[in-house]
Amino acid sequence: MVALGAAGIAVGARVERVLERAIDPVRRSDPTGLSDLVPIGNFRYYSVTSSVPRLGPADYRLRVHGLVDRPRTLTLADLGAMRQTALVRDFQCVTGWRVGNVHWSGVLLSDLLAAVGVRPTARALTFRSFDGSYTESLTLDQATRPDVLVALRMLDGPVTHDHGGPVRLYIAPMYGYKSIKWLGEIEAVDHVTPGYWEQRGYDVDGWIGRSNGRDDDPV
């Protein structure tokens, strides 16, 4: 299992790098790979698919269902009318790049879960992107932390299409792959199902500094 996991990480990281190289001119012009060492910089645009349908503010829907008392399909206006919470936190990809002090805001995932009434039998959440290509997961304990947002804004504007807009997840204490973009669906379930990158080797519990073979090394 350990060997399989390590192989999975190697493959996952390689795929991610290939995707990244295809779109990142800095990387492309740096054959040494030394730009890997630059700790704080700009976001890189990541997507496991070549294109995702663009949803305008009027077309967006977030379906929240599964083991909940009041399943709902929310519009962007519905989400915008809920209490908004702001966070200023770093964004860190497991491949090494990091963006410091990013401004995020949106609905605390725990507020949304309270609104739909998660049943006691639920233990975890499954997240799906609206284009159907990406999935993620959290335990309910993780999902109800005060630093997990259904983000409507980042970098002082609405979440752009490339960053997963109109709505993405932001899980501050975990690596970027947990922060699913183009969020379309949240299902309350009785067990964790590993998400897209986790099926390819990354840790399901993607804590920054203490997962994926890292042990609090200073990044």
Ligand SMILES: Nc1nc2c(c(=O)[nH]1)N[C@H]1C(S)=C(S)[C@@H](COP(=O)(O)O)O[C@H]1N2
């Ligand atoms: N739907 C979807 N969400 C995703 C990804 C993806 O490929 N598809 N990539 C993840 C990874 S590995 C990272 S580092 C971040 C990158 O966010 P950004 O593209 O806004 O920089 O999105 C995460 N969420």
Ligand SMILES: [Mo]
């Ligand atoms: Mo990532």
